[in-house]
């Protein structure tokens with residue numbers, strides 16, 4: 086395998102000139118290479134083996150204890166002007182950022198190997214796929230990227246002699262929190278990441294390329310790169326309705342994408358296309374087509390069980406990587422909420438001896454599995470379709486103990502954009518920050534939008550003009566609680582009942598009532614046979630509390646006011662419409 090691309094050759098030479106590795110290794114992505122690198126990673130302690138009978142092809146990794154989540158405070162968008170990064174991103178001047186971080190990269194790979202990984206985001210041969218190349222000194226990153234992307238020879242072929250690519254410059258550095266930087270240069274298609282081996286910080290094809298850099302490219306080129314799962318909901322007539330859904334990190338995107346239907350016998354089921362990222366393009370038919378740029382799942386382990394997500398559990402039984410879960414003494418893995426008895430003895434994510442009931446978590450709350458998409462039992466036959474799948478519904482959502490009903494439908498595209506722009510969620514462990522605090526997270530893109538958030542919202546509004554048959558836009562909330570703090574909705578597999586209503590609504594069917602916030606199902610509009618939701622609970626689930634919404638509106642206003650003149654007019658119009666509907 087030889088590089089034919091002069092630009093790539095020059096860039097590799099430049100990276101090596103800075104980092105000064107002993108060796109440069111070009112990854113071909115083959116199974117033979119994977120086996121060889123895994124052997125080396127085991128020998129050097131990067132990975133630990135697991136029981137080959139029970140967990141064939143699986144490996145265990147324990148990260149640096151301070152390197153367990155994305156670090157938004159150390160993540161920067163480096164555009165020429167501060168304005169273009171917008172008010173929600175950390176910004177640094179590109180030249181200053183490079184000057185500051187360059188000393189950390191200088192000689193950082195001395196005595197080590199620099200791995201060069203060409204990768205494709207998106208199916209091979211799709212007109213919508215894109216190439217990136219990441220250099221790294223981390224075997225964990227290489228072995229993970231082979232699962233998460235189409236890595237190696239195919240990418241190099243796609244690159245040819247002169248195709249553009251995103252340059253990902255990564256090193257573990259010294260893993261000290263104060264020497265950690267995740268820098269994006271959207272105007273140069275470049276990413277510099279040092280000091281972290283964590284997925285979202287280090288597997289540069291994922292958040293850095295497919296969301297932050299891609300969102301910027303998408304705005305300039307007329308498409309969309311979104312933090313969304315993609316699924317197909319099959320109804321009894323065999324028709325599959327494709328939906329894309331944006332929830333903030335660790336709000337159940339993976340669970341929804343792999344939903345195990347309790348109504349299979351009645352003909353309702355879900356087909357998985359993707360669980361985290363969607364690239365959306367307007368097709369020649371005027372519809373919005375979505376594809377999953379990723380090749381793997383990087384999911385939160387704790388809480389994943391045969392009850393909550395049997396399909397995820399089945400996906401990770403082989404050829405998967407486990408990071409920061411509990412390592413059992415007999416080579417098994419375990420995490421809190423797995424709903425099986427823990428091993429009698431093991432090593433926790435920090436590397437300490439662990440026994441059940443010793444008072445500490447065996448797995449870090451953001452511990453993860455990395456698994457090939459192809460192993461998912463509910464995998465859609467269309468998941469690698471070069472055109473993607475046609476999207477009929479976009480769903481926004483988050484964790485809200487109060488306020489948001491189980492589901493509602495926006496009046497039109499622009500109202501849907503407003504719903505997405507003002508969505509909020511109670512914070513989880515996927516990012517550093519205080520768990521439980523409500524944070525507003527437009528389209529779940531707050532940590533992932535590679536440019537000014539107002540330009541992003543304007544782009545959404547513009548896209549409405551470009552899509553002659555736009556998807557309908559919905560909001561869901563699986564997390565509403567009663568006065569005693571108990572969840573009102575069973576969630577997980579039962580969410581199919583909500584998807585079924587959404588699918589009907591996309592066909593202008595499904596019973597609904599008009600409310601100030603949008604259409605909500607009538608009490609008999611949802612299929613509730615066989616689910617344990619009382620009449621009273623249903624009423625609370627669908628309730629729109631005027632006092633709560635008044636408070637919410639005040640918060641919208643305060644949030645939107647932060648954007649000043651930059652806020653697109655279309656958003657303010659929707660705010661005013663909502664105010665007047667709620668006043669009536």
Ligand code: OXD
Nearest residue numbers: 155285334335361515
């Ligand atoms: C993720 C995240 O890892 O959103 O997908 O944090």
Ligand code: MN
Nearest residue numbers: 312334335361
């Ligand atoms: Mn995510």
